Amino acid sequence: MLCLDSSDGFSVWQHRVVEFVRERYGDSVRIGAGNVVDARGFNYLAEAGADFVKVGIGGGSICITRDQKGIGRGQATALAEIVPARDAYAEKTGMYVPVCSDGGIIHDSHMAIALAFGADFLMLGRYFARFDESPAPKVRGTGGQVLKEYWGEGSSRARNAARYGQGDMVFEEGVDGYVNYAGALADNVKVTLAKIRSTMISCGSTTLRQFHETAILEPVSQQTFVQNSEEVDRNDRPTVV
Numbered sequence: 001m002l003c004l005d006s007s008d009g010f011s012v013w014q015h016r017v018v019e020f021v022r023e024r025y026g027d028s029v030r031i032g033a034g035n036v037v038d039a040r041g042f043n044y045l046a047e048a049g050a051d052f053v054k055v056g057i058g059g060g061s062i063c064i065t066r067d068q069k070g071i072g073r074g075q076a077t078a079l080a081e082i083v084p085a086r087d088a089y090a091e092k093t094g095m096y097v098p099v100c101s102d103g104g105i106i107h108d109s110h111m112a113i114a115l116a117f118g119a120d121f122l123m124l125g126r127y128f129a130r131f132d133e134s135p136a137p138k139v140r141g142t143g144g145q146v147l148k149e150y151w152g153e154g155s156s157r158a159r160n161a162a163r164y165g166q167g168d169m170v171f172e173e174g175v176d177g178y179v180n181y182a183g184a185l186a187d188n189v190k191v192t193l194a195k196i197r198s199t200m201i202s203c204g205s206t207t208l209r210q211f212h213e214t215a216i217l218e219p220v221s222q223q224t225f226v227q228n229s230e231e232v233d234r235n236d237r238p239t240v241v
């Protein structure tokens, strides 16, 4: 399984690489391509022979591509255009090219929303960076809190001669930062999956395919955002019986 991993996948280079792998290796090698944010980009890579296409430019937690270059698109807007393009492509060719929603997941509920938008699977950076299994160092914040280091692949920190070998970096597209440490992957993934399953059941679905059909997406006001979270001070004392 190969994945072409670029901030801008709508490129002649990616098209040629996908075609080359498809011609040379047939179906013995699976190859994904991306990232793209519109139907033209999706169709371009699907027609080249991509087995899946990644969606998302500039929405990641460590992303500054939109600030730096003005390139990118809201994740929901991108999915709302690409998912129908995926379905139309499947209808036309008989080839279903799964779509990965990459970046911007802050709360577990955002995973359900991305899937409700029609994504077939998700790519997560910040989420996994918080766990023991992330190879990044665990450090203490100034307030004593436990943190894990996490940085963008477009940051100076990630850039090195072995990977790029193209001399000095002129500007960064990602930041070098920290995320709150959250323990073991297995414990967290268990809870996350339970929430997604619960959301799916609430929408009357037991499979992802059903969820794509049954989920109802609703625009909300700023006031609703405020009401989505608690509005009292949390009681952190032990429960008194």
Ligand SMILES: NC(=O)C1=CN([C@@H]2O[C@H](COP(=O)(O)OP(=O)(O)OC[C@H]3O[C@@H](n4cnc5c(N)ncnc54)[C@H](O)[C@@H]3O)[C@@H](O)[C@H]2O)C=CC1
Pocket (backbone or CB within 6 Å): 005, 006, 007, 008, 013, 014, 017, 035, 056, 057, 058, 059, 060, 063, 065, 103, 152, 153, 154, 164, 166, 173, 174
């Ligand atoms: N999803 C997003 O919004 C963003 C993601 N990133 C991440 O940062 C990393 C780097 O992304 P980019 O800076 O966009 O990388 P890029 O697409 O510019 O490619 C990385 C390097 O590979 C070279 N390269 C690309 N195609 C090549 C080809 N066909 N043959 C030979 N060399 C080739 C490029 O010249 C560059 O040095 C990736 O992991 C990407 O996912 C970075 C910025 C934004």
Ligand SMILES: O=c1[nH]c(=O)c2[nH+]cn([C@@H]3O[C@H](COP(=O)(O)O)[C@@H](O)[C@H]3O)c2[nH]1
Pocket (backbone or CB within 6 Å): 035, 056, 058, 059, 060, 061, 062, 063, 064, 065, 066, 102, 103, 104, 105, 123, 124, 125, 126, 127, 151, 152, 153, 154, 155, 173, 174, 175
């Ligand atoms: O603008 C960017 N500059 C970067 O340096 C960078 N590094 C990663 N990525 C992308 O962000 C995704 C992870 O996003 P999350 O941390 O929000 O899950 C990743 O999966 C990538 O798509 C970057 N985007």
